Amino acid sequence: MSNAKKSIVVGAHFEAFIDEQINSGRFNNASEVVRAGLRLLERDEMKLAELRRLIAEGDRQIANGDYVEFSTGDDLTAYIVERAKTRK
Template sequence: MANVKKSYVVGDRYEAFIAEKVASGRFNNASEVVRAGLRMLEDYETRLVETRALVDIADAEIAAGEGIEYAGGQDITDEIVKRGMVRLSQKD
């Protein structure tokens, strides 16, 4: 796709942010800052869709009685530590 120049108004706050990032030397120009931001937004939205799908799966498992019931936070912590120790012992 050809580079088509477009113009967007982002407001004073974001103009200052973009200028700050360019001035820091991390980015060569405003377009690089905007592209980095768009990549981050795209990644965030992808992870959000994936997380929602995992929540849907978990909800279905719980509805099917496949969930694990814990009495409190310490029980969950103990289970996580126990599973972690098992995984670590399997790496040897």
């Protein structure tokens, strides 16, 4: 892993935000703030990739006819409750 220094321009808004985070004592320097932000971005990207995978899986299931239809919201609720009971 490289520790090469990078120079970035974040603009006045984020510069003030970084300063607030450092002044609050939560972070020691701008690098820590940026790393925390990058960790959150990475986590969000992983969640997004998983959601996209699940959507694609659902689309495949629908295309293959692997789904359940419900006449009413109550029928759907009953189905969900029954599935929850069997998962315990």
